[in-house]
Amino acid sequence: MQDRDTEFDDLDALFSAARARPAQPSEALMGRVLSDAVALQPVSPAFVAAAAPAPVGLWRGVIEFFGGFGALAGMGSAAAAGLLIGFVQPTGLSDLSAALIGGQIDSLSLMPSLEDMIPEVTP
Amino acid sequence: MDMPRDTTTEALDDAPDEALLVLYANGDRLAATALTRRLVPRVLGYAARLLSDRAEAEDVTQEAMLRLWKIAPDWRAGEAQVSTWLYRVVTNLVTDRQRARTRRAxxxxxxxxxxxxxxxxxxxxxxxxxxxxxxxxxxxxxxxxxxxxxxxxxxxxxxxxxxxxxxxxxxxxxxxxxxxxxxxxxxxxxxxxxxxxxxxxx
Structure with a gap:
């Protein structure tokens, strides 16, 4: 029969053997815990800003410059409509421009000539 | 090939639990990984010894960690140790389960x-x-x-x-x-x- 101290020594040896064998969680459990962590993690503005400058493609940059894909699509259809009107010259539109402008226009100066800009000097 | 370890990861491995929790709350993904790697084996070991049921211990571990992730943004520094808080949560979860299954042998x-x-x-x-x-x-x-x-x-x-x-x-x-x-x-x-x-x- 062992005395109490020896029994406790045995127990302590058993405890230290058990401490030396930490639990080994399965990959599945680690994955479950980690996906919870990611799902519940607050998103910091600092980290969003740091993460943002990922390589941006040229087209993506152009699209974003004009205010997104929807705006660019609108601009595209407007440009196509303009081109079509220019080619087809619908009669209704010709009448309207004639009424507004009054007759055929042969040339149109979009830039005023330099002479108009110089103040006239009267001697 | 033996890849050299990321110095950031190494630094995180040495950081105290509480510092990692603050980093996690600030959106640091590496802190989430470091905390998971550090705390899950301990929590699981403790829960498994109390419950004598691996699957139940895993559920308790996930639930305790879930509560840690939830409390992270409101964690008050210096009030309690993360490990103590976590063991307390596990103890309570286990107690609830043991009460629920008292009739089972x-x-x-x-x-x-x-x-x-x-x-x-x-x-x-x-x-x-x-x-x-x-x-x-x-x-x-x-x-x-x-x-x-x-x-x-x-x-x-x-x-x-x-x-x-x-x-x-x-x-x-x-x-x-x-x-x-x-x-x-x-x-x-x-x-x-x-x-x-x-x-x-x-």
Whole structure:
């Protein structure tokens, strides 16, 4: 029969053997815990800003410059409509421009000539 | 190929739990990984010893960690240690489950921990596995509170004041529970000396 101290020594040896064998969680459990962590993690503005400058493609940059894909699509259809009107010259539109402008226009100066800009000097 | 470890990851591995939790709350993904790697084995080990059921222990571990992730943004620095807080949560979750299954008979021997073969002789490994199984079985026979106190003190290496905080009792009660638990364990195990293989190894 062992005395109490020896029994406790045995127990302590058993405890230290058990401490030396930490639990080994399965990959599945680690994955479950980690996906919870990611799902519940607050998103910091600092980290969003740091993460943002990922390589941006040229087209993506152009699209974003004009205010997104929807705006660019609108601009595209407007440009196509303009081109079509220019080619087809619908009669209704010709009448309207004639009424507004009054007759055929042969040339149109979009830039005023330099002479108009110089103040006239009267001697 | 042996990849050199990321210095950031290494720095995180050395950081205190609380610092990692603050980093996590600030959106740092690496902190989430570091905390998971560090805390899950401890929480799982503790829960498995209390519950003697691996699947249930895994559920408790996930739930306890979930509560940690949720509290992270509101964590008040210096108020409690992360590990103490977590052990407390696990203890409460386990207590709830034990209350729910009080009518079920305990079957502690079924869930002996897996044996990790580390190059020792098969017989020695088996004997150690038997010892661990016997320890778990004996722990399973202790009353719940004694088992919690003994596991926290002797297997998780907690101090008496920490155990008092985890179990929500006074330090004197902790001392009494661990002393009684240890005596009961010794008594249970002394009946199994031959099975444990003490004589063979010494």
């Amino acid at each position: 305990a079957t502690p021997l079924e869930d002996a921990p897996e044996v990790a073969d580390e190059g020792r002789g098969a017989v020695a490994g088996m004997i150690e596995a038997d010892r661990m199984a016997a320890l778990d079985a004996a722990l399973g026979q202790l009353p719940d509170r004694q088992r919690q106190a003994v596991v926290l003190r002797h297997l998780e290496g907690m101090s008496n004041p920490e155990i008092a905080a985890i179990m929500d009792i006074g330090t004197e009660a902790v001392e009494s529970l661990t002393a009684r638990g240890k005596r009961s364990l010794a008594a249970i195990l002394s009946g199994q000396k031959a099975a444990l293989g003490y004589e063979d190894e010494e």
